[in-house]
Amino acid sequence: MQIEKYKIDEINQQHLAKHRRQFEFVAADVANLDLVLQKLGAFNIAIPSWALGTGGTRFGRFSGGGEPRSLEEKIEDVGVIHALNKSSNSISLHIPWDIPENAASIKALAAQVGLHFDAVNSNTFQDQPNQKHSYKYGSLHHVDKAVRKQAIEHNIEVIKYGVQLDSKALSVWLSDGSNFPGQLNFRRAFQNTQESLQEIYDALPDDWKMWIEYKPYEPNFYSTTIGDWGQSYLLASKLGAKASTLVDLGHHLQGTNIEQIVSILLMEGKLAGFHFNDSKYGDDDLTVGSINPYQLFLIFNELVEGMDARGMNHAKDIGWMIDASHNVKDPIEDLLQSVQAIKIAYAQALLVDKNTLVTAQNNNDVTLAQEILQTAYRTDVRPLIAEASLLAGGSIDPVGTYRKLNVRANLIKERGLKTVATGL
Ligand code: AOS
Ligand code: ZN
Ligand code: ZN
Ligand code: ZN
Numbered sequence: 001m002q003i004e005k006y007k008i009d010e011i012n013q014q015h016l017a018k019h020r021r022q023f024e025f026v027a028a029d030v031a032n033l034d035l036v037l038q039k040l041g042a043f044n045i046a047i048p049s050w051a052l053g054t055g056g057t058r059f060g061r062f063s064g065g066g067e068p069r070s071l072e073e074k075i076e077d078v079g080v081i082h083a084l085n086k087s088s089n090s091i092s093l094h095i096p097w098d099i100p101e102n103a104a105s106i107k108a109l110a111a112q113v114g115l116h117f118d119a120v121n122s123n124t125f126q127d128q129p130n131q132k133h134s135y136k137y138g139s140l141h142h143v144d145k146a147v148r149k150q151a152i153e154h155n156i157e158v159i160k161y162g163v164q165l166d167s168k169a170l171s172v173w174l175s176d177g178s179n180f181p182g183q184l185n186f187r188r189a190f191q192n193t194q195e196s197l198q199e200i201y202d203a204l205p206d207d208w209k210m211w212i213e214y215k216p217y218e219p220n221f222y223s224t225t226i227g228d229w230g231q232s233y234l235l236a237s238k239l240g241a242k243a244s245t246l247v248d249l250g251h252h253l254q255g256t257n258i259e260q261i262v263s264i265l266l267m268e269g270k271l272a273g274f275h276f277n278d279s280k281y282g283d284d285d286l287t288v289g290s291i292n293p294y295q296l297f298l299i300f301n302e303l304v305e306g307m308d309a310r311g312m313n314h315a316k317d318i319g320w321m322i323d324a325s326h327n328v329k330d331p332i333e334d335l336l337q338s339v340q341a342i343k344i345a346y347a348q349a350l351l352v353d354k355n356t357l358v359t360a361q362n363n364n365d366v367t368l369a370q371e372i373l374q375t376a377y378r379t380d381v382r383p384l385i386a387e388a389s390l391l392a393g394g395s396i397d398p399v400g401t402y403r404k405l406n407v408r409a410n411l412i413k414e415r416g417l418k419t420v421a422t423g424l
Pocket of ligand 2: 173275
């Protein structure tokens with residue numbers, strides 16, 4: 001299944017007059033219009049291979065049909081997303097859910113639909129068939145050296161798969177933790193984790209990075225060994241320049257000021273990138289921007305400010321990815337909505353009147369500072385996103401076009417109604 005460009009163009013044509021009207025209206029007040037469009041055009045967000053199937057909870061899972069049954073079909077799905085939004089030019093694989101048996105042909109297939117491979121993800125949170133030691137009580141932090149060794153070797157194997165695909169980063173998320181007080185010696189668990197990560201770090205190719213993700217709870221409900229950004233940052237600092245901290249928006253306790261964490265990590269050159277999603281209660285993995293779009297904007301405001309201050313390239317110098325679970329929506333629609341939400345927050349952040357904001361901050365003009373941020377946030381930037389997409393050969397309205405082209409119905413015809421994608 002591949003979407004031909006002329007079909008997208010045809011549908012764009014039907015909406016062009018309305019789009020032009022809306023675009024002229026907002027564009028008239030954007031001082032740096034060309035730059036904003038250029039930055040939006042260059043901006044891409046990776047799609048994780050595990051988000052293309054219907055998710056679920058421990059209470060059940062309700063398949064939507066036409067889910068990708070193989071790595072090849074997952075690549076096809078990301079190809080569909082990228083054809084529509086021109087902003088999802090990479091896929092992030094998970095080992096062992098997506099073992100690329102033949103890396104050359106997988107790479108060629110991805111290239112055909114304009115994709116490359118983002119970070120590779122290891123998995124020591126599940127036991128695999130034929131595995132010698134169990135991860136029931138953790139992996140890299142385990143009290144038993146043999147278990148740690150097995151987990152280290154798995155991570156090194158993941159790097160090897162990534163090298164074949166030209167990935168440049170290993171993403172490590174550990175579920176290691178404890179369920180009850182007394183179960184663990186925190187210090188020993190942390191030291192074991194550090195030593196294990198060091199061995200993996202030493203196996204990284206020169207041009208690779210290690211991204212260390214943190215999470216406060218789940219699946220362990222008393223402690224998590226890499227439970228917050230401080231613990232991740234401490235590990236990343238001890239490991240060295242190739243290691244940094246990955247921020248998954250859902251991995252914070254309620255009320256946490258994530259934008260402040262982002263600002264400090266950026267300042268220290270230790271912000272690896274993001275797993276975008278939204279949440280109301282915990283690691284809900286909801287569609288990006290569906291619950292708290294203002295927070296997303298504030299994060300992007302810090303990103304733009306902090307990256308500019310360090311002379312960083314917005315599009316390239318950080319890992320941008322979605323990490324969401326789609327339980328009741330069509331995963332492709334959900335991902336299209338998520339990418340749009342990220343681009344909206346990014347565009348709004350680009351509109352912030354920085355010079356006036358700095359003056360307001362220096363004058364302690366609290367009201368004006370707030371007005372400046374809210375003025376940018378309350379601007380309807382959707383026509384700017386649509387224009388950038390149009391310029392790149394994508395769709396003005398990705399979800400609408402996806403529906404008009406009956407993509408899901410075609411996928412169901414091709415793959416069947418009762419499909420189960422590999423992954424979470
Ligand atoms: C788990 O909660 C984390 O968000 C992980 O980043 C991710 O969902 C997992 O590693 C999938 O492989
Ligand atoms: Zn994540
Ligand atoms: Zn998560
Ligand atoms: Zn999550």
